[in-house]
Amino acid sequence: xxxxxxxxxxxxxxxxxxxxxxxxxxxxxxxxxxxxxxxxxxxxxxxxxxxxxxxxxxxxxxxxxxxxxxxxxxxxxxxxxxxxxxxxxxxxxxxxxxxxxxxxxxxxxxxxxxxxxxxxxxxxxxxxxxxxxxxxxxxxxxxxxxxxxxxxxxxxxxxxxxxxxxxxxxxxxxxxxxxxxxxxxxxxxx
Amino acid sequence: xxxxxxxxxxxxxxxxxxxxxxxxxxxxxxxxxxxxxxxxxxxxxxxxxxxxxxxxxxxxxxxxxxxxxxxxxxxxxxxxxxxxxxxxxxxxxxxxxxxxxxxxxxxxxxxxxxxxxxxxxxxxxxxxxxxxxxxxxxxxxxxxxxxxxxxxxxxxxxxxxxxxxxxxxxxxxxxxxxxxxxxxxxxxxx
Numbered sequence: 120x121x122x123x124x125x126x127x128x129x130x131x132x133x134x135x136x137x138x139x140x141x142x143x144x145x146x147x148x149x150x151x152x153x154x155x156x157x158x159x160x161x162x163x164x165x166x167x168x169x170x171x172x173x174x175x176x177x178x179x180x181x182x183x184x185x186x187x188x189x190x191x192x193x194x195x196x197x198x199x200x201x202x203x204x205x206x207x208x209x210x211x212x213x214x215x216x217x218x219x220x221x222x223x224x225x226x227x228x229x230x231x232x233x234x235x236x237x238x239x240x241x242x243x244x245x246x247x248x249x250x251x252x253x254x255x256x257x258x259x260x261x262x263x264x265x266x267x268x269x270x271x272x273x274x275x276x277x278x279x280x281x282x283x284x285x286x287x288x289x290x291x292x293x294x295x296x297x298x299x300x301x302x303x304x305x306x307x308x309x
Numbered sequence: 310x311x312x313x314x315x316x317x318x319x320x321x322x323x324x325x326x327x328x329x330x331x332x333x334x335x336x337x338x339x340x341x342x343x344x345x346x347x348x349x350x351x352x353x354x355x356x357x358x359x360x361x362x363x364x365x366x367x368x369x370x371x372x373x374x375x376x377x378x379x380x381x382x383x384x385x386x387x388x389x390x391x392x393x394x395x396x397x398x399x400x401x402x403x404x405x406x407x408x409x410x411x412x413x414x415x416x417x418x419x420x421x422x423x424x425x426x427x428x429x430x431x432x433x434x435x436x437x438x439x440x441x442x443x444x445x446x447x448x449x450x451x452x453x454x455x456x457x458x459x460x461x462x463x464x465x466x467x468x469x470x471x472x473x474x475x476x477x478x479x480x481x482x483x484x485x486x487x488x489x490x491x492x493x494x495x496x497x498x499x
Contacts, residue, residue: 196485197387208457208488240458267398268430269463270486273455295386296460296486298398 122252122307124242124287126264127157128294131177131194133168133222137186143168143224150184157286158243160185169223170194174203192220192235195292199237209236210276238290241276242307243283252307255279261308262287268298271308312442312497314432314477316454317347318484321367321384323358323412327376333358333414340374347476348433350375359413360384364393382410382425385482389427399426400466428480431466432497433473442497445469451498452477458488461498 140148150164167179170192177198191214192206199206199218206218218235221228242262244254254260256279263271272293287305289297299305330338340354357369360382367388381404382396389396389408396408408425411418432452434444444450446469453461462483477495479487489495 195387196488197385197481200485265463267464271461271463273459273461274457290486291387292482292485295390295482296480298386 123304124262124285124307126287126289126294126299126301126303126305128299128301129193129238129288129290130181131170131192131198131291132163132181132183133170133193134183134187134189134191135168135222136188136190139190139222139229140186142227142229143222145226148226150182150186152184156183157284159282159284166224170202171221171223172202172204175201177202189214190222190229190231190234192222192231193238193290194235195290196237197292199235204235206235206237208239210239210241210278211236238288239276240272240274240287240289240293241278242287243285244277244279245283245285246279246281248285249277249279254307262305263308264297264299264303264305266298268296270297272297272305275307313494314452314475314497316477316479316484316489316491316493316495318489318491319383319428319478319480320371321360321382321388321481322353322371322373323360323383324373324377324379324381325358326378326380329380329412329419330376332417332419333412335416338416340372340376342374346373347474349472349474356414360392361411361413362392362394365391367392379404380412380419380421380424382412382421383428383480384425385480386427387482389425394425396425396427398429400429400431400468401426428478429466430462430464430477430479430483431468432477433475434467434469435473435475436469436471438475439467439469444497452495453498454487454489454493454495456488458486460487462487465497 152162164182258277342352354372448467
């Protein structure tokens with residue numbers, strides 16, 4: 120049985136701590152939900168921030184909520200060249216020694232020394248999907264996207280949790296290289 | 310024996326007709342060479358043009374010389390979204406019905422109705438390399454680039470000529486998706 124997963128394309132976005140929300144938007148400010156994301160409880164906020172690197176600025180970077188224990192900016196390698204930062208390819212949450220950037224909101228600004236990463240391509244599996252397919256957390260998979268720009272992605276990280284919904288996350292460079300649209304199906308090869 | 314080829318990353322660039330050089334830079338103007346490219350006789354020119362789409366502009370797009378029979382702008386899919394055009398994925402020279410754009414030079418401007426493409430990934434083979442490896446012109450190959458963002462590219466077009474030097478050309482989206490640097494080696498799988 121083919122192991123097919125829907126592909127979700129992640130544009131550049133940022134996760135903020137409650138402390139940074141307070142600095143950027145004012146004490147007591149709470150993020151407001153624009154739309155829910157594929158992972159339960161996660162949402163795109165109405166709020167955006169500016170992100171300033173040594174060579175350029177992105178004016179409206181979408182905030183994803185809810186707030187997290189660490190601020191994390193996820194950008195593509197194309198984005199990274201564009202604003203002059205050198206983020207490593209990392210799994211979400213693994214930000215030690217990653218790149219820094221300045222973040223600007225309507226009420227203030229924050230400079231982070233680390234937290235800028237290029238997200239490692241990954242698949243969210245609900246525990247039941249992973250069990251059905253014999254896939255374990257942290258496993259590295261090969262996943263094929265067909266079409267005229269067909270690509271097999273190696274080193275796709277499996278992330279398994281009862282809180283996850285089945286979804287493969289790649290960034291805009293990966294989506295554009297493979298000619299993928301949001302919601303297209305990919306196939307786990309091994 | 311492994312079939313390895315060096316990877317050359319193509320940033321956005323433009324090829325111009327002699328007629329368009331005259332309009333953009335003035336009658337009688339000749340492009341001047343900044344540096345030679347991997348393919349014999351081809352060069353990056355000192356001259357650049359602005360490229361204007363419905364949603365944005367690229368100010369300094371490098372001209373590659375010498376002049377050609379048709380003007381052709383090659384951009385990444387990321388670039389295409391950025392300036393609001395919808396180029397198809399095509400082999401160089403196959404521009405019928407492709408996207409249009411406005412091109413601005415110091416002496417004038419030109420609007421082309423077609424000529425904007427996303428270049429199909431391809432490998433230039435000298436005839437002797439192709440014969441050694443049993444590869445024929447127009448063959449579709451699968452090519453692997455290793456590393457933490459390892460990728461296998463499908464539908465890589467073989468282009469064989471006694472005027473070519475061995476080189477695989479991918480665009481910046483493909484290079485960034487695979488974490489490839491210029492000059493890195495890729496391997497033809499089949």
